[in-house]
Amino acid sequence: MFGIKKDFICDLPKKYYTLSNYEKGVARWCPGCGDHAVLSSVQRLCREEQLPPEKTVFVSGIGCSSRFPHYMNTYGFHGLHGRAFPVACGVKFRRPDLNVFVITGDGDCCSIGAGAWIHAIRYNMNITTIMFDNQIYGMTKKQTSPTSRLGTISNTHPTGSVLPPVNPLQTSLGMSNVSFVAQTADWVPGHLFATIKAGYEHPGFAFIKVIMRCSKFMGPLVEEMTTNRDAVSILTHENGIQADDGTLRAFKNHLNHDPSDIYAARGLAEDQESSYLGLFYQNKDAIRYDQYGAHNLGFTPEEKMAAVNAQLDKFAV
Amino acid sequence: MKDGNGSLASPSPKTSKRLVIKEHILEIVSDSGEGAQKAGQSFGAVSAKMGNGVWTVEIIPADIQPPPRTKESASGIRIRFGSGKITNAGDEADILVAFNEIVPYNRIEQNVYREGTIVLIENKWATDKSDEIQKSYATAIQDFKDRKFVVYEIPMEEECLKLTPNPKKGKNMWVLGMLCHIYDRDMEKAAAQVGYIFRSKSKAVVDSNLQLLQAGYDWAREHLDLSYELPSVEAKEELVVMNGNEALSFGIQAAGIELCSMYPITPATSTSHHLAECIQSSGGIIHQAEDEIAAVGFAIGASYAGKTSVTITSGPGLALKTEFLGLAVMAEVPLVVIDVQRGGPSTGLPTKVEQSDLLAVLYGQPGDAPKVVLAPSTIEECFHFVILARRIAESFRMPVILLSDANLATGVQPFPRPQLREEWLSPPVDQSPRAEGAMPYGWDEKTGLSQRPVPGQAGGEYTLTGLAHSEQGKVTYLPEVNQKTSALRSRKLATFGRTLKPPRIHGDEEGGLLVVGWGSTLGAIEEAVDIAREQGGSVSSIHLRFLSPLEPGLLDIFKRFKKVMTVEINYSDSLDDPMITPENRRYAQLAWILRAQTLVDVDCFSNVYGQPLGPGKILARINEELGKLN
Known part of the structure; x- marks a missing residue:
């Protein structure tokens, strides 16, 4: 008689996180910097996915982009220049319960951290990486970046840079075990959000390159793209990024691209100044190193000690 | 036994009384790849199992396959064993087993033999088809005699050929058998050891090696007048025998460390070889990173997320990890770093021992980077100090560096079997909500200690940074804050120092x-x-x-x-x-x-x-x- 009918049990609503639960402090990027747009998109993603702040970790390196974790009311790791990837992979390896994001920049990722970057692609852990590519070193006041267009005038190359830039999309797509490569731009908010969301939902290492405006040291390519909508093409496909109508209306050039076709993706990425926005490549079945890392968690003390004792037996006199 | 220049004794079985000795130093030296180390390790293990004190050190060539019959090719092992406890490799050797006449010169240059050192040398070179080799052999034998070594020319190859078409692969086991007779080793234990070292090989391989072992033993009994007795003291407690790197591996597991992140480097790597064999069975995992920097970064990531990790390296790798070590100090991330020291600077002497990284670990990071540094002095301490290191790292929220060296890494010594304790294991990751108002760096002014938040703890959200930061974890460049936080990090060392006792004095107090x-x-x-x-x-x-x-x-x-x-x-x-x-x-x-x-x-x-x-x-x-x- 004291039983309660199952229908009467109602779930107490879990804590609902609002945008303000993810916000911390006032971002100290320059007015007009593209970083603000990514911050807003990521906070929106956290709210839409209702990511518990205590279970979410933003790992960054050094540079303007890498200040990002300080503006998220989650856990964060603002570490060393070029070393966000190994730290993030270490966080994820034995803590599969954590949502891990990497925030990096063109210098952090493609120059000082290039070795760690390509191996992070190969590890294919379930991590969402957002690479802020403004093609210039901003924080240290306008030095040539690895992604600066040939001839870029900077404080380290006052007569123009002398080497062709690194192509992050091509490099990513050339790495074995690559599983998600996309490009978006900070000034196309609908597309930016859709891309970050797709990266978050991807089961593996999502590499998202965001073409970024630097309000102080604007690169010529970015300038061109922001002023001429025809310079941009949107990649469309049923398995690709689903851009909002506004984006599709604003940018008239569309290209249907199947993201399972790595050869086509590499072709699109071949152009050094590729201005395609969308999903270049996705493979949900690539080998996941984080699954290997998490395969033997949760041993009891008794199990641990029994295993060590069994090993010691082999060394017993 | 003979004095002066030894030779083969008459082929009648030797029944002479064994000479009782307190200890001996034995070296086996061959070309790289001929298995002298395997023979010596087995001999050491058998001796330890019989209750003798043992210390072994490997003689390792710097290259993988140096040209044979050169000094550079000398590969082998030194075994010092005795009735009582043996704590080091000793001085000049009593017996040398040499697989050719050139490799001993590598050791002669290092003055490790003396007048009267007995040399048991492969005699096949005396009749080699090359005149040059014959001549080289004859010259060396004469030189050995001039140095007043006692030379025995042994038909190793000839005897092995009776059992195997490829004596290069089995001569070491024949030599082991010969030594087992000379020192009256327990052949059952020797056979068990041979079975163990070839455990992953086919039965045919094991049987062939067992035959060679017995043949070497029988031959020595028939032909050699060398026979010693080494009284053993029965161990009162259960012992284990292993090298320092294996002891580190056991220490890592007994400490409950669930991640070892490393990059291959000599002489640290063999720790990860042993770990790779067994850490998964004790709930841990090994990550071979893309480089030394990523290895420590990965470990720091895992430590930050609550799983205090270890990274293992040697000199050049330590240099690369410098920046991350500074971060771990600054951001107060617990971490265990094991540095198995080798000769330096730069790539230096990869396989040789030095204690040259002390100042580098103390002062290698730009800025002031106080951390705990401890150095095991025995193989047993290699085990226990890892457990200690993890506890210090977590309690004091800082990296702890363990300085081992190539001597401990390859030295093999028996020690009391560790009785594992649950409190040695790392505690489960704390996922309870943080107390209201608890700060990520809520330093205690007196001790410098603070309790770190771990991802998953609600209310503990903070952004770790290598930049100067306040109690709230906020970046700040205020002069007072940097001075104060530097003092607090340094104070942790003083606090920890208060828990230590003065060193024990060996000998008189003054x-x-x-x-x-x-x-x-x-x-x-x-x-x-x-x-x-x-x-x-x-x-x-x-x-x-x-x-x-x-x-x-x-x-x-x-x-x-x-x-x-x-x-x-x-x-x-x-x-x-x-x-x-x-x-x-x-x-x-x-x-x-x-x-x-x-x-x-x-x-x-x-x-x-x-x-x-x-x-x-x-x-x-x-x-x-x-x-x-x-």
């Missing part, structure tokens, strides 16, 4: 000379001190395990001796060297620290021959110093 050592030289120093004391010398020694913070009471101890001198395996200028004066002399690494810390005029005896310091050399120096004091 007197003439005090020798100070650290790391793998413990056994050799104490042996030398004991001999000097038996001879009436007023000498004592202390051996430091904690190098940062230093163990307390040093000044008080130093004052009770007329002279204090460190003994270390690293470089120091000698006052006899050209250009060197008391003012510009560069001291051995511990000596620098002790001088700075105590203002006592601490002298040093150190060198970088790449060899473990034998008790004989230390004794000679002690006597020289005592002579000056009198």
Whole structure:
């Protein structure tokens, strides 16, 4: 008689996180910097996915982009220049319960951290990486970046840079075990959000390159793209990024691209100044190193000690 | 046994009484790839199992496959074994087994043999089809005799050919059998050991090696007049026998460390080989990173997320990890770093021992980076110090660096089997919500300690940063904050130092000379001190395990001796060297620290021959110093 009918049990609503639960402090990027747009998109993603702040970790390196974790009311790791990837992979390896994001920049990722970057692609852990590519070193006041267009005038190359830039999309797509490569731009908010969301939902290492405006040291390519909508093409496909109508209306050039076709993706990425926005490549079945890392968690003390004792037996006199 | 130049005895079975000895030093040296190490390791293991004290050290060529029959190709092992406990590799060898006449010269150059050292040498080269080799062999044999070695020419190849078409693959087991007869080893234990080392091979391989073992034994019984008896003391407690790197691996697991992140480097790597074999069974995992920097970064990531991790390296790798070590200090991330030291600087001497990384770990990071540094001095301590290191790292929220060295890494010694305890294991990751108002760096002003939040703890959200930061974890460049937080990080060392006891003095509490050592030289120093004391010398020694913070009471101890001198395996200028004066002399690494810390005029005896310091050399120096004091 004291039983309660199952229908009467109602779930107490879990804590609902609002945008303000993810916000911390006032971002100290320059007015007009593209970083603000990514911050807003990521906070929106956290709210839409209702990511518990205590279970979410933003790992960054050094540079303007890498200040990002300080503006998220989650856990964060603002570490060393070029070393966000190994730290993030270490966080994820034995803590599969954590949502891990990497925030990096063109210098952090493609120059000082290039070795760690390509191996992070190969590890294919379930991590969402957002690479802020403004093609210039901003924080240290306008030095040539690895992604600066040939001839870029900077404080380290006052007569123009002398080497062709690194192509992050091509490099990513050339790495074995690559599983998600996309490009978006900070000034196309609908597309930016859709891309970050797709990266978050991807089961593996999502590499998202965001073409970024630097309000102080604007690169010529970015300038061109922001002023001429025809310079941009949107990649469309049923398995690709689903851009909002506004984006599709604003940018008239569309290209249907199947993201399972790595050869086509590499072709699109071949152009050094590729201005395609969308999903270049996705493979949900690539080998996941984080699954290997998490395969033997949760041993009891008794199990641990029994295993060590069994090993010691082999060394017993 | 014969004196003068030995030869094969008459082929009748030898029934002569065995000569009782207290200890012996045996070396087996071959071309790289001929298995001398395997034979020696097995011999050492069998001896330990029989209750003898044992210390073994490998002789490792720098290249993987150096040209055969060259000095560079010398690969082998030294085994010092005796009735009592053996704590170091000793001085000159009593017996050398050589697979050809060239490789011993690698060791002769290092003065590890003496008049009367018995040389058991493969004789096939005497009849080699190359005249040049025949001549080289004859010349060397004569040279050995001129050096007053006692030479036995042994038909190793000839005897092995009776059992196997490829003696190169089995000669080592035949030699093991021969040695088992010479030293009256328990053949059941030897056979079990052979079975163990070939456990992953086919039965045919095991059987063939067992036959060779027995053949070597039988041959020695029939043909050699060398036979010794080495009384063994039955161990009162259960023992395990392993090398220092294996002990580190066991320590990692017994500490409940669930992640070892590493990049291959000699001589640290063999730790990860053993870990790779078994850590998954104890709930951990090994990550082989893309480079040394990523290895430590990965470990720091896992530590930050609550799973305190270990990274293992040697000199060049340590150099690469410098920036991350500074971050771990600054951001107060617990971490265990094991540095198995080798010769430096740069790539230096990859396979040889040095204690040259002490100043690098203490002062290698730009800025002030206080951290705990400890050095195991025995193989048993390699095990226990990892457990200790993890606890210190977590309690004091800082990296702890363990300085082992190539001597401990490859040395094999029996020690009491560790009785594992649950409290050694790392506790489960705390996922309880943080107390209201708890700050990520809520430093206790008196001790510098604070409780770290771990991802998953609600209310603990913060962004770790290597930039100067406040209690709230916020970046700040305020001058007072940086001064204060630097002091608090430093204070943690002082706090930890309060838990340490003054070092135990080996010998009298006061007197003439005090020798100070650290790391793998413990056994050799104490042996030398004991001999000097038996001879009436007023000498004592202390051996430091904690190098940062230093163990307390040093000044008080130093004052009770007329002279204090460190003994270390690293470089120091000698006052006899050209250009060197008391003012510009560069001291051995511990000596620098002790001088700075105590203002006592601490002298040093150190060198970088790449060899473990034998008790004989230390004794000679002690006597020289005592002579000056009198």
